[in-house]
Amino acid sequence: MKSQDVRKQFLDFFQSKGHLIVPSAPIVLKDDPTLMFNNSGMAQFKEYFLGNATPKSNRIADTQKCLRVSGKHNDLEDVGFDTYHHTMFxxxxNWSFGDYFKKEALPWAWEFLTEVLKLDKDRLYVSVFEGNEAENVPFDQEAFDIWKQFVPEDRIILGNKKDNFWEMGDQGPCGPCSEIHVDLRTDEERATVSGRSLVNADHPQVVEIWNNVFMEFNRKADxxxxxLPAKHVDTGMGFERLCMAMQDVTSNYDTDVFTPLIEKVEEITGLKYTPNSVVLNDSEESEKQNKTNIAIRVIVDHVRAVAFAIADGQLPSNTGAGYVIRRILRRAIRYGFTFLDTKEPFIYQLVAVLADQMGEFFPEIKKQQALVTNVIREEEASFLRTLDQGLQLLDKVISETKGKEVNGAKAFELYDTFGFPIDLTALILREKGYELDEAGFDKAMQEQKSRSRAASEVSTDDWKILVDGNVESFVGYDQVENEVKITRIRKVDSKKDGVLYQIVLDATPFYPEGGGQVGDKGILVSANETIEIIDTKKENNLILHFAKQLPENVDASFVAKVNTDLRGLSSKNHSATHLMHEALRTILGTHVEQKGSLVNPNNLRFDFSHFAKVSDEELQEVEDFVNARIQEQLPLIERRSIPIQQALDEGAMALFGEKYGDNVRAIKFGNSMELCGGIHVNNTAEIWHFKIxxxxxxxxxxxxxxxxxxEAVKKFYASQEELLSEIKATLKNPQxxxxxxxxxxxxxxKLKKQIEQLIKDKAKGLKAELMTQIQEVNGVQFLAVQVDLNPEGAKDLAYDLGNLGTNVFLVLATAEEGKPMLSxxxxxxxxxxxKLNAGQVVRELGKYIQGGGGGQPFFATAGGKNAAGISEALAKAIDFVM
Incomplete structure (x- = not known):
């Protein structure tokens, strides 16, 4: 059965059981600060499990794109080495929100696997929670009794808390679970060793395929x-593992989920991948093939994760989620570089295969194919340059190493500062006869992790509920001031921000950060006190107001007042962003799509897809277009809670990577119409003016x-006017x-030309003088001297002197404006x-001037900070020819 058919069979089956089929949420999460990525099927439904929102149906089924590369669920380092872990999967x-429970969920799971998919019942094992006396959670007798109707007792396994009690995180909804495992070994292997003994033992052919979680508890901070007020079902089945079982193979990578990608890698590299069914022996050739297999598995897995993340709006970067995506891609590039001998970008070519393979069910990868391809290609080229630089830096580290063990802290600096992979460092060192001080590297790594952990450590108390029921609402589109009651509070303590309090209100006018716009600030005022709100964010459908202190009486009535000055400035920038988006699509083309934005009171930032620099003329056109819309005084046309399809049919722009509900809010200024939840001006005239x-x-x-x-434009023009006045004054106020x-x-x-000529004349005079100072050392014409020239003049002089013969070795030092330079x-x-090398010479001599450099074997330069070290550097130069 093809993978597309497996997916369809699952969704069709649960649709027949009364489930609403919903699309996958984006892989990158925008409104849950506790998670970087969607790391499980239930992540997009957290607000329903927490009781903060009502689902559109009590029964839902889907297939969710997941990414597990950070935090508690991190499979990255396993990927490639085994046949069943993945970054993206x-x-x-299928989900029940307070509807059905165990007696429906378990029989349906069995029915789907054995009657719809026709999996061999004798190959399936199930597990149930054995109970935990310390937490007063009993043995799951109900699940055990249900399974006895379908499965012999010797294939029902009792699991402990680690294997059979699922938790969302350190806090939150959780409960016992019942897993289904499949034994894919040969009949001979099964006859020799019982599959029961291999369940949860990391055996590559005895794997978990389905987990039925029964959420009935809430884990508190203590x-x-x-x-929980209601019982829920949260199930998850690994699509790739299920395909492995359905296609009669013993590796996820041997399924049609991955084989088209593998075949493309084979075509590009000329290397062959060995399927899991082919057993390799212990020869050197087999070891090489095994490394090739691992590298290809890493690449085809990682390209999926990176491609879908970019398609969902997360570009590689140096911070946060973007850094994780860059790290995944660089791991793939490095495996290709080391084990497949790929020295040029090639992973980007796999995107077309991926788009053809998955584009029908996940249209975002097809729609964003050109962007994803270009981003990956550029990232590959950049990191390959980094690897090349890293090799040069590693040569320098080796040249400075006394003995045969390279300092671990130095290796860590290469890894941390330049992104040079440590296992590649170790491999190169072994090839050159050196060893890596692994203990020193590990120590430096742990010190960095400790610093990072300490900086990001957060402890969160349980919510203290003051008003029962889901009573919270947002009234900020219509009001900036409102009478409110506090419904819940909790304390959050972090190393970064210290102690803060999160306050939830019953009807808040404060806009929570979202859609690129920063959260509102303001105050809560009661009869006796004023509490400052320093930020507003949204988490799992709750609007959180951040304060440095709690009111003395949290049960009092308050007036919530938004800082209207800050909000007004943000709204002007937000509305201008919409107008600029329209301008860019009008002037540059409809290929332009928003890829990120930041809107705050000070300015706006807008990222968009476009494959060339925007010219000055085009930027002026964009500016003029937006200012024309401002001059037209276009009124805001806001439509709340309209069906999303109707809004799209009417021309509204929707952004890739955003999660929209069935009903949306549309913002319209003239011909600009976008789906947006942010705060906007009532009329474009309020923006006053727009300046790029x-x-x-x-x-x-x-x-x-x-x-x-x-206001920022007014300040900008005032500063430009002031600058012009200063320039005029400096130039003696010319007309x-x-x-x-x-x-x-x-x-x-003219003066520069004169100076250049004077330097050339001076160099000619110096040349005649220095020719008399050249001495012969071991058959080499040697000269090491300081000259009164600039570095460019010294270079010209060095080449002139070098033309005197075929055995010249020169080191010329300069110290223009106190900055030492060796040539x-x-x-x-x-x-x-x-075998002399000018680059190695200047790197060694550069130490005396507290600097370094490099260049070609016949000419190189090194700059430094310590001009006093020039004489010692020149004195040591003769050592290279002795």
């Missing part, structure tokens, strides 16, 4: 459990514009400022015959 799931301040590249195919509006600047530039150019010239014949 699909989780088939670790205790309390009963910068444009540049963020990643391949992604540009960024930063702009200002309103024509531009003419005066041009005249100054012309004069400067080394070595005749190419000496480079070949005596």
């Amino acid at each position: 699909e989780m088939l799931g 670790g205790s459990l309390e009963k 301040v910068s444009e540049g590249a963020v990643a391949a195919g992604i540009r960024r514009i930063e702009a200002i509006t309103s 024509d400022t531009i003419k005066a600047v041009v005249a100054l530039q012309d004069e400067n150019a 080394c010239y070595i005749s190419k014949e000496l480079v070949a015959d005596k």
Whole structure:
């Protein structure tokens, strides 16, 4: 059965059981600060389990794109080495929100696997929770009794808390679970060793395929459990593992989920992948093939994770979720570089295969194919350059190493600062006859992790519920001031921000951070006190107001007042962002799509897809377009809670990577219409004026514009006027400022030419003088001297002197404006015959001037900070020819 059919059979089956089929949420989470990525099927439904929102149906089924590469669920380092772990995977799931429970969920699971998919019942094992006396959770007798109707007791396994009690995190909904495992070994292997003994033992052919979680508890901050108001079912089945069982193979990578990608890698590299069914022996050739297999598995797995993350709006970067995506891609590049001998970008070519393979069910990968391809190609090229630089730096570290063990802290610096993989460092060192100080590396790594952990450590108390029921609402579109009651509070203590309090209100006017717009600030005022709200965010459908202190009386009535000055500035920037989006699509083309934004009171930032630099003329057109819309005084047309399909049919722009409900809010200014939950001006005239301040590249195919509006534009023009006045004053207040600047530039150019000629003349005089100072050392014409020239003049002089013969070795030092520079010239014949290298020479001598450098074997330079070290550097130069 093909993988597409497996997916369809699952969804059709649960639709027949009254489940609403919903699309996968984006792999990158936007409104849950506790998670970087969707790491499980239930992540998009957390607000329903927590009771903060009502689902559109009590029965739901889907297949969810998941990514497990950070935090508690981290499979990254297992990927490639085994045949069943992945970074990105699909989780088939069926959900009950206070509806059915064990007596429906378990028989349906059995029915689907054995009657619909026709899996061999004798190959299936099930597990149930054995209970935990310490937590007063009993043995799951109900699940055990249900399974006895379908499965012999010798294939029902009692599991402990680690294997059969599922938790969302350190706190939150949790409960016992019942897993289904499949034994895919040969009949001979099964006859020899019971599959029961291999369940949960990390055997590659005895794997868990389905987990039925019965959420009935809430884990509190103190670790205790309390009963949830309703019982829920949360199931997850590994799509790739199920395909392995259905396609009669013993590796996920041998299924049609991965084979098209593997075949493309084989075509590109000329190497062959060995399926899991082929047993390798212990020969050196087999070891090489095994490394090839691992590398190909890493690459085809990782490209899926990276491609879907980019398609969902997460670009590789140096921070947060973007750093994780970059790290995954770099791991794939490095495996190709080391084990497949790929020195040029090639992973980007797999995107087309992925789009053809999965584009029908996940249209985002097809729609964003060009962007994903370009971003991956640019990232590959960049990291391959980093690897090349890393090899040079590693050579330097080796040259400075005394003995045969390379300092672990130095290796960590290569890893941490330059992104050079540690296992590649170790591999290269072994090839050169060196060892890595692994203990030193591990120590440096642990110290960094401890610093990072300490900086990000957060402890969160349980919610203290003051008002029962799901009573919270947002009234901020219509009001900036409102009478409120506090419904719940909790304390959050972090190393970064210290102690803060999160406050939830029954009807808040505060806008929570979202859609690129920062959260509102303001105050809560009662009869006796005023509490400052420093930020507002949303988490699992709750609007959280952050404060440094709690009111003395949390049960009192308050007036919530938004800081309207800050909100007004943000709203002007937000509305201008919509107008700019329209302008870019009008002027550059409809390929332009928003890829990220930031809207705050000071400015706006807008990332968009475009494959060339936006010219000055185009930027001026964009600016003029937006300002024309401002001058037209377009009124805001806001439509709340309209069906999403109706909004799209009417021309509203929806953003990839955003999760929209069935009903949406649409914002319209003239011809600009977007789905948006943010705060906007009532009329474009309020924006006053729009000014672009910068444009540049963020990643391949992604540009960024930063702009200002309103008060910031007034300040900008005032500062420009002040700057112009200062320039005029400096130029003695000429009548024509531009003419005066041009005249100054012309004069400067003439003086530069004169200086260059003087330096050349001086160098000619020096050449004659220095020729008399050259001495012969071991058959080499040697000179090491300081000259009164700039570095460019010293280079010209070095080449002139070098042309005197075929055995010249020169080191010339300069100290222009106190900045020391060493230039080394070595005749190419000496480079070949005596294995001398100018780059190594300046790296070694550069230590004396507290600097370093490099270059070609016949000419290299090194700059430094300590001019006093020049004489010692010159004195040591003769050592290279002795």
